[in-house]
Amino acid sequence: MTVENKQLITMKGTREGLTLLLDDGCSLEQLLHELLEKIRVSKTGKSEQTTAVVVKLGARYLTEEQKEKIASIIEDGNYFKVESFEADVIHLQEALRWKEESNINVFNKVVRSGQVLTVTGDLLLVGDVNPGGKVEASGNIYIMGRLHGIAHAGTEGDKEAIIAASYLNPTQLRIAEYISRAPDYESDGVMMECGYIDEKEDKILVDRLQVLSRKRTSLSGFERRMYNG
Numbered sequence: 001m002t003v004e005n006k007q008l009i010t011m012k013g014t015r016e017g018l019t020l021l022l023d024d025g026c027s028l029e030q031l032l033h034e035l036l037e038k039i040r041v042s043k044t045g046k047s048e049q050t051t052a053v054v055v056k057l058g059a060r061y062l063t064e065e066q067k068e069k070i071a072s073i074i075e076d077g078n079y080f081k082v083e084s085f086e087a088d089v090i091h092l093q094e095a096l097r098w099k100e101e102s103n104i105n106v107f108n109k110v111v112r113s114g115q116v117l118t119v120t121g122d123l124l125l126v127g128d129v130n131p132g133g134k135v136e137a138s139g140n141i142y143i144m145g146r147l148h149g150i151a152h153a154g155t156e157g158d159k160e161a162i163i164a165a166s167y168l169n170p171t172q173l174r175i176a177e178y179i180s181r182a183p184d185y186e187s188d189g190v191m192m193e194c195g196y197i198d199e200k201e202d203k204i205l206v207d208r209l210q211v212l213s214r215k216r217t218s219l220s221g222f223e224r225r226m227y228n229g
Helices: 028-042 064-075 092-101 209-215 221-228
Strands: 009-013 018-022 051-058 080-087 104-107 116-119 122-125 134-137 141-147 150-153 162-168 172-175 178-181 190-198 203-208
Touching (some): 018 028, 028 064, 064 080, 122 134, 134 141, 141 150, 162 209, 172 190, 172 203, 178 203, 190 209
Parallel strands (some): 104 122, 116 134, 134 150, 141 162, 150 172
Antiparallel strands (some): 009 018, 172 178, 190 203
């Protein structure tokens, strides 16, 4: 098959609707030209019911503006509705941001009263958080020491984030927008426990570290070793 005759767009019907597989080796102009023709033919004899469409881009990266252009072609006439774009690649800045957010930041120190330790990603603190001290992370917080101050995990809204400490007796626990204050805990504190959001109860719960293997199945091997010894 020559390049000129190569099919650039493959349409597959699914139980949920329609999947469009776009060739990632041709120019965007070629792709848009064939897309216009494919959509025009597909609309012939169609009912008024809207069909959900998933667009698979392969190794092609598109800007938001280019995605909007493709979506406008597909959705013209209200026969189709683009549900999502799926690609095997991401922009370099997105990759760097993902790396930063998934990074484990390690500190060996004591966070004293009046001090605030803030990181992007996960925080592993080898040391204590004294009363009046505060630690914040966009990801999870692990404290290999005593937590007496404030800990805020998931600062950017991650409700799956957790807070774990060798000794848990905080002034306040926060996960995303959820807050749990000191009266929720025994005055003497608890050993090797963690706080996490329970969706059914819609609040922060404190439990043994071992429950995280069931509550947070996405935990990495490093985290599991930390919990299980």
